[in-house]
Amino acid sequence: MKINFKIWRQNNSKMKGHFKVYPLENITADMSLLEALDLLNEELVEKGETAVAFDHDCREGICGQCGIFINGRAHGPHDNQTTCQVHMRSFEDQSTIVLEPFRANAFPIVKDLVVNRSSFDRIIQKGGFISANTGGAPEANSIPIGKERADYAMDMAACIGCGACVATCKNASAALFTSAKINHLNALPQGNEEALSRTYNLVEQMQEEGFGHCSFTGACEVECPEHIPLTSIAKMNFDYMKAVAFKK
């Protein structure tokens, strides 16, 4: 295959960026998109140009570090899939692929396709945990948790923190990400003790970081690699109202 990559180049957060087109040959259909970028970067370095910066690590779809806006979609042409799992067989030969960073005010650009998602960390730091120190935990089977509840908690806990929900949202809302963590911990008896304060504090921090509000278009659940559903946000909003009414 031969592909034209149209890539957003930006040296750092202070400088202006621009698109640049790079034709690349010798691509095979079984290559992943990131492997094609590796190949492009090798060519660029050989020519003395700077390599395209992009985030990636596990390349198994679980670490959440990769994230490129591909042809106008977060993580590319397929629903519910990370960037590292996109293969070249998904594109037409001779086509142009447009690569942009995830765009959101709360995700400042680091370089080229790399953004800073530390706003997610600060949301978690507001209570995305159970306040229990190491040591002194009760015997695990002494607190039964029914399979359905455990499965629900797992569905929510599966979030990989990639930020696709934010990137695809017209409001750049982090509601799907935030609700997943709240619902995971609130669903478990161990985490339920802090449910109201957790819900309130995480939602407040989300707004503090400059993420927009959710207007229920559902774009996020289409892109979420872990299939976190839109109803997760509804559940969070319900708990947030409770928190405002009873806690605050």
Add this chain to the structure above:
Amino acid sequence: MKLDAKIPTGDLKDKWKNYQSHCRLINPANKRKLDIIVVGSGLAGAGAAATLAEGGYNVKCFCFQDTPRRAHSIAAQGGINAAKNYQNDGDNTWRMFYDTLKGGDFRSREANVYRLAELSAPLIDHFAQQGVPFAREYGGVLANRSFGGVQVQRTFYARGQTGQQLLLASYSQLSRQIAAKKVQMFSRHEVQEIVVIDGKARGVIVRDLVSGELSRHSAHAVVLATGGYSKVFFLSTLAMNCNGSAIWKAHKKGALFASPSFTQIHPTALPQGSETQSKLTLMSESLRNDGRIWVPKNKDEKRAPNDIPEEERDYYLERRYPAFGNLAPRDISSRAAKERIDAGYGVGPLKNAVYLDFKHSIARLGKDTIKSRYGNLFEMYLKITGIDAYTEPMKISPAPHFSMGGLWVDYELHTTLPGLYAIGECNFADHGANRLGANSLLQASVDGYFILPLTIGNYLADDLKTGKISTDHAAFSEAEASVKNKFEKIINNNGTKTVDSLHRRLGKIMWQECAMSRTKEGLEKAIREIRELREEFYKEVKVTGKIQEFNQELDKASRLVDFLEMAELMCVDALERNESCGAHFREEYQTSDGEALRNDESYSYVSAWEFKNVGNFILHKEELKFEFVQPSVRSYK
């Protein structure tokens, strides 16, 4: 150098208790006066950083990823072992200890392994309390499954994402301590050098990967939790940025490196498809619980797998190892696959794979059950290969996966460089010559949460009056200058070859000669080639961009410098060990039916290497004494 593992006295089951009763403690008011640096924020690092901070220490934690939630612990799929005996199948601490020791082919310490098994049960309690959504039965109790190399069901799991869930639990505890201002977190920062003052590890030189700036950080002790080094093979199941630089720097500063050649090849990865491939994807070993592994009996088989009748299939693991069958330990399964592939029975376009077939279990249990157990793995397989494994067997192939070797540590997880600790995969401690499935998450967690936070106090008790360590010391300036020099040398080198092209070649040498099976001749050849490649690297490497900016090519080059030196030591170690044990298989030492031939008389020791200069290492031996079990010949037949 006399290596003292500092094993506590007493009966095996009392050793850890004896240690706890007699080690020195530091009161919370004094812990506030002590600084600790933790390098790495995976399961071991995040667990240690959070627990040390809970105890009162001031912690700085560094990771090269954009957030600590990304560490490669996240990719462990299958589960975590614990001797809870919830399934009433005869499991207990002793049995788990024995399975692990035997699985490691009697090349690890009894006392360490027993402690690992002993602490496994409270660890599950701990993680349940932290909110890990482990798989449950309908009545609400925890579920278990069996896993490679054992006959009991002691593996706890959270779908096929156990590593992710444990890591996110430790990340959340770390986040809690960051919020409490007890941990200062440095993401996108990579440690470049260990600073040694008066023979003690007292700090690190760190590069900010965004700005390229170097900075100095001092502490009373440094803890490395930097994971494994199998990325030396270039193609591996590890995350792309995994590296061995921190432990290699520590090694060059005086920490002995133990069993470097003990690296595990995992039997169930996806086969390499082309030259440009950058990464091998692991399919969880748990698939072997319900999948059957086979190759065609006919060498030139052209038919699709579903068209090959039962009588023309060779279920070679079941044939060779009837007692364990498809659940034989990883080293044995990998080698058996390689044997069939080398003999010409491999499948797939490059004939480099074997089949993993679910036909029988789907017929027996129904598709829904298989889907509930492995749904996400089948989905992943479909995404990558475009093949539906519910209707057609998967193709799998062995791939570098884990390093049992690492920095030599004593019972306290203390390296031979005072004040420097190594926890999780980056130490050599508990797995011997081969690691059992679902023991890696366990070891990383137990080291980080339960062991290190206690043992480090025994050392730091002498430092109560030391006060802050100044970063103005000459040792900091020297270390910083050497790092600066390294980066300048790389960036100013006007070569022609990319970092990846050189790393790929190193990987090929290592995969060819220092992976699943090794020979004297091959290893000697590999050492020569590695030396040549190292010279070529310095002449020919080309990195564009600047030092003072976000520069991923430069990051990779700096890591490859260390791999090029470490690779040689791996070969030297494999060459020195004239026996086959666990994952280390020397073709010269095998039985007539092709099984590993261990030599306890001459090689029942841990090889611990001292660094003299590049390519020059001195061997020290820690004799392994087996007081409580008699090393037996591993048989899974």
